[in-house]
């Protein structure tokens with residue numbers, strides 16, 4: 001949709017194709033700024049697109065909010081952008097900068113040197129692209145589902161291995177899930193700094209309801225982070241040894257000392273309870289675009305070998321609040337976030353898996369108190385993992401002759 005404002009001097013409360021905006025002022029040629037927002041756009045929108053224009057008579061700077069997080073009037077999801085054309089009464093105006101990854105902002109220098117066109121894309125969709133209820137009741141029901149989980153094939157707890165680059169949030173995820181069940185934020189699985197690999201050994205954590213006497217139906221296994229494309233951190237050989245159940249609890253990994261039958265505590269004949277039943281890859285949403293190129297090949301290689309062992313794989317996308325300001329403010333916005341939806345696609349491409357296997361999570365890192373929406377997201381991720389772990393048990397059910 002296009003609107004032309006001619007020589008209008010002041011625009012108030014106009015609409016971006018359904019997105020209402022703050023007041024704008026368009027000056028005359030001799031005026032000071034070319035266009036200014038009346039309200040501070042940061043206050044109104046959180047995300048600001050800054051554009052500068054050059055003029056022959058003065059050097060004005062103008063700012064305008066490119067996007068609005070929430071709509072005031074109903075609008076279909078498909079109607080996501082709008083074009084607005086300004087006629088700026090100056091000799092020449094050129095958009096120099098558009099500093100907002102969320103907005104497609106473009107300028108058109110018209111033949112009459114007067115037209116500006118820019119497009120704003122809403123970062124928050126009308127409806128969730130995955131259906132989740134953000135309530136205490138949902139949290140309670142997910143806690144019950146997770147803590148009462150029993151594998152299809154008997155009393156063996158589901159062992160889940162978290163696998164991902166250094167600092168992606170593997171230990172934090174375990175700590176966060178434990179925190180939910182403890183009722184307060186704790187750091188049991190040692191969380192480190194993200195520049196150097198922190199976790200060095202294989203460590204298993206039971207996930208169970210603190211008040212229940214029942215044995216844990218779920219064990220989350222923490223491990224050293226993946227290195228670069230050549231796998232300098234954890235080797236493929238050692239990862240597969242863990243999945244097959246040969247590696248003893250507490251084993252400290254060292255790339256130059258591969259797990260062997262001589263390794264202390266080596267499990268020679270692993271049973272179902274020693275093996276890994278599902279692998280959850282963990283990747284950091286804020287680093288998806290900057291991970292080393294070799295990581296994609298590493299994941300591909302890993303996934304082929306893990307699939308050969310009949311183990312299903314899912315993925316967790318962490319640090320989501322660092323890429324989406326709306327989700328940072330309110331985790332329940334996650335499934336309305338266009339940025340997170342897009343990043344899920346990019347994570348899928350990196351991991352070589354469909355986005356239906358990937359779930360976003362926000363781990364507790366700086367917080368001291370639990371938040372119900374964060375808990376629902378964490379528990380939904382655990383529930384998602386358990387569904388794939390159970391497929392392993394179903395696939396490996398003892399077969400009885402009829």
Ligand SMILES: Nc1nc2c(ncn2[C@@H]2O[C@H](COP(=O)(O)OP(=O)(O)OP(=O)(O)O)[C@@H](O)[C@H]2O)c(=O)[nH]1
Pocket residue numbers: 164165166167168169170171172173190191192193194196197198199200223224225226318319320321322361362363364365366
């Ligand atoms: N903001 C934010 N920070 C996170 C999140 N998950 C983890 N972190 C932080 O990222 C850093 C690394 O987290 P860890 O859990 O130690 O990562 P890891 O994958 O276990 O790392 P290694 O053990 O070194 O392989 C810590 O500072 C965490 O607090 C998240 O979802 N959001």
Ligand SMILES: [Mg+2]
Pocket residue numbers: 170171172190191192198199222223
């Ligand atoms: Mg760790």
